[in-house]
Amino acid sequence: MRHFVAAGERRVGRSEGTFSVLGLGSCVVIALYDGSSQVGGMAHVLLPDPSYNESPARLWRYATSAIPALIEETIAAGARRGRLSARLVGGACMFRDLLPRDQPNIGERNVAAARLTLAQAGIRVIGEDVGGEFGRSVFFRLSDGRVRVQAHGREHVEI
């Protein structure tokens, strides 16, 4: 069973099925997994943190608020904090030549915020496919926690 996780949403499950995002651009997908309990959770965030706009109430929109909440939800579903590991995908940047050169683009900021928030929570990042100038489609298998990433014009990778 494949479930799609839309922007600003998350999903938590156990042992079977796939969580998927098609056409991921500068957004970042965080996939948490505990191999012993086979509990996994995936969040699809759009922005680094609530300072980026006027709707701080949207918890799942931002890396800094979505990640702690996703950790709690996976634990509630049976994962153990100490066994959780993370994989990160996304943070691409298209149209680079139209962006100001003196500041990081939103994709880079999303990835940096996700890494920092995971580090603060003590969760190890064991795989990443981030950055670049191309979009990605993401398939997170709950049977083993692996994440397959497809990109237009590139061989797929598995992390």
Added chain:
Amino acid sequence: MNESQQLRDLELDALKEVANVGAGHAATALSQLTNRRVMIDVPEVAVCPIEEAANAVGNGNSVVAAVLMHVLGDLTGRSLLLFEKECAMRLAQMLLDREESASRVFGELEQSSIKETANILTGAYLNGLSDLLGLMLIPSVPSLAVDLCGAILSTTYLNFGHDRSYVIILDTRFKFEPGESSMEGHFVLLPDPASLRVILKAARVK
């Protein structure tokens, strides 16, 4: 900003008219460039939260050639021109005066011709708006990406949005006629929220 999230019918109609005039000019330019009939749909105007914006134009899972340009001058925002990938290939072949099956690779020459086309079409679109609204509008240089439509849209909104909680989208679909369903694309104008008032004022919507 809250006031502009809910547009009144009158305002929506004015924005549709603005998009219609812009896209009409662009479609005429495209028709003259390719010597084919180009039809446009009734424009769609949407104000939606960024979560929904990736699916607001076209089919998020199709691969498109997208050309983005900044719009500067009396109103600011971005113009995004989307071609279904197949359409972009055929268009490049038409413009380069090649056999239809001569090349399947979207190489430098093809990319350059699509960017140049986007320059002309966006220029026409903005000229239409200038004439209608009496505003001075200047396009930036174009930037091209070939990717999944959803990835392109979300990246555009998030990287360039000044207020990143919602976006204003003026979308007009165009298609070549006669032509297969893949011979289509979208003229999209993404005015910054502050510029929405400028457009409505120039269109004399109170």
